[in-house]
Amino acid sequence: MTNPQKTSRREFLTALTAAGIATAGLVPAGAAMAADARFTIKGDDFLLDGQPFHIMAGEMHYPRIPRELWRDRLKKLKSLGLNTLCTYMFWNAHEKRPGQYDFTGNLDIVAWIRMAQEEELWVLLRPGPYVCGEWDSGGYPAWFLNDPTIKPRSLDPRYMGPSGEWLKRLGQEIAHLEIDKGGPILMTQVENEYGSYGNDLTYMRAVKDQVRAAGFAGALYTVDGAAVIENGAIPELFNGINFGTYDKAEKEFARYGQFKKSGPRMCTELWGGWFDHFGEMHSSMPIPPLIESLKWMLDQKISLSFYMVHGGTSFGFDAGANFDKNTRTYQPDISSYDYDAMLDEAGRPTPKFEAAKTLFQNYLPADRFAPLPEPEKAIEIKRFRLTESASLSQLLGKPASAAAPKTLEQLGQPHGLVLYRHKAATALSGQLSFGDVRDYAQVSVGGVPVGTLDRRYHETALEIAAQKGAAIDVLVDTMGRINYGDQIGKDQKGLVGAVKLGDKTLSGWDHYSLTLEDLSGLTFGKTHIDGPAFYRGTFEITEAGYTFLDMRGWGKGYVWVNGHNLGRHWSVGPQHALFVPAPWLKVGTNEVIVLDLHEGAERTLSGGKNQIWDRPGLVEV
Incomplete structure (x- = not known):
């Protein structure tokens, strides 16, 4: 992938499409839907219970949001006037080791989808197996691709076997939540932007067959960039397209029209922001061109999904990486997945949220806009010293x-x-x-x-x-x-x-x-330690709230608060604080442990109300 600071925006986004970066969307399958299905396609429309249905979706990812905050974020999606949640499923989060599945706690995907339904939101499901999403290995478990000769996203049986088993196991969990079975899932995506990676429709249809075999009987769809849609779209399904703030929607759909002359249209991922790599400039994208694209699509009655409406945080080891194929340069992603989104990393509405809502109010009835939940409190933590080491x-x-x-x-x-x-x-x-x-x-x-x-x-x-x-x-x-x-x-x-x-x-x-999964074996003391070490301290809070731990002055490593791994810190920036969600803090004494690979004289921390970015600014036009 190219560096956004050294290329035009248009070239940048085009290069991303060619490279296959995470951007996918939402929408249904056309030809083989049952006659009595509640969600169908007729002519140029999606139909829900026989009436035209305009999908207005936003993407959020359950592992990037503490479970205690799921409902807050879903309510905020609804308060924007949106009617649908779009969500990936992350294979490597659920099966970290072969055959050992976890669908509990923050990985309880049934609860995630049911909660969306309780908030009167429909769901667009993106099960992969490949999801990209700036997520470690695009969702593939480490044990699965332990051999570089395995050919992912191909008919290689060493790939298709395990990936089919994952889809089958996933289907056992959530296929019963499709709309015709009483759930909120309107459509299930097949693969993810495959046209930016390959052009084997035999493989794509094999993945489709695996999704069907897993029990997903409802509408299926694919997503691709318009420029490469012929490579990856299964024509008999609904096909969505993805593009960003600086792409003209009218131009993108004109290109899409060369592939598909009729049927509903949808921007299945509208990139209103962008992600960050360690050591690079913090990305942000301006509001006016985004609103221009939104207005054009609303005027054309085109469905859409924001990627992301709320990014959250890639906690622990979950952040992925990119690779610039021109310079052969590795580009690791930071832990913050703020994404310059409608809701920031802490879930607060941004000016981008307000601008989109103002536009939507010209098109949607007032009852589409649910009230915003009471805001969480941001708290400050006075600077304190980590006095123990191991x-x-x-x-x-x-x-x-x-x-x-x-x-x-x-x-x-x-x-x-x-x-x-x-x-x-x-x-x-x-x-x-x-x-x-x-x-x-x-x-x-x-x-x-x-x-x-x-x-x-x-x-x-x-x-x-x-x-x-x-x-x-x-x-x-x-x-x-x-x-x-x-x-x-x-x-x-x-x-x-x-x-x-x-x-x-x-x-x-x-x-x-x-593995850094269990720190209970550490014995802390007051002595100075040369080389990589853990540092421990405590801080007191008198009221509930969230904070951002200021990591300036530290080197490189990881941070745990009350046992929760907040992610990676690294002095190279652009991120210099780590988000601590309110549910992970407690009134009274809280413990923080920092692993720092670098030696340093000052071992202190403080908490603030905002993320700390260096070199902020817009991606160059």
């Missing part, structure tokens, strides 16, 4: 040994860090090089740091000198797996390929897996 080495368990370094996937590790250790059999001196480092490595020899390697800069080698018997340690921190384009399924993590000193291969490596 070495990362406390979490080192029994190592796995192998001649050559293994990836996380080969180790059966879904995410986190791995410490690779080689004991020098003889004195060594020269250039230590790796096939690839994914994604950030700290190298030390005999306990002494010698340098870091950052994948974003294609760094794979440094100079070392080691005495006989010294440990060569390579601590690798993994960032998001690539979630779009031709690198999907090829982004296995850790050290990849042979490790060499000069032209000699170093054989014999111990692997210490650090």
